[in-house]
Amino acid sequence: MRGDWVEIVIDAGSGARTYEVTATRNGRRVEINTGRGVVEVTEVTRGGSPVRTARFMASRVLALVEYPATDRNIAQDVIEPRSEPPSL
Numbered sequence: 001m002r003g004d005w006v007e008i009v010i011d012a013g014s015g016a017r018t019y020e021v022t023a024t025r026n027g028r029r030v031e032i033n034t035g036r037g038v039v040e041v042t043e044v045t046r047g048g049s050p051v052r053t054a055r056f057m058a059s060r061v062l063a064l065v066e067y068p069a070t071d072r073n074i075a076q077d078v079i080e081p082r083s084e085p086p087s088l
Contacts, residue, residue: 002026003069006041008054009062016062021054023069032066034058 005022023030027046032039037058043051 002028004030005067006030006032007063007065007067008039008041008056009064010056010060011062012060019054019056021052024051030066032064039064 002023002025005020008019008021009016010019021030021041021043023043028051029044031042031044033042034040039056039058039061040053041056041064042053045051
């Protein structure tokens with residue numbers, strides 16, 4: 001979904017570097033694949049065709065954070081606490 005983005009923090013030897021991959025148009029999404037020592041972050045179209053791909057060595061990845069796009073503020077969703085636990 002447009003607005004999805006992934007932040008990748010890697011160890012560059014002299015410090016940490018940050019990269020971002022964003023779904024730039026409507027209908028696109030960001031997918032993450034890991035395997036054989038490689039982390040791959042790809043922007044994909046609705047049909048599944050890759051648009052952009054970023055590959056990193058898994059041993060160098062410090063953090064991988066997904067930021068999903070939302071249509072509403074999820075912080076406003078509050079779950080009502082139960083008044084009393086059920087008695088046995």
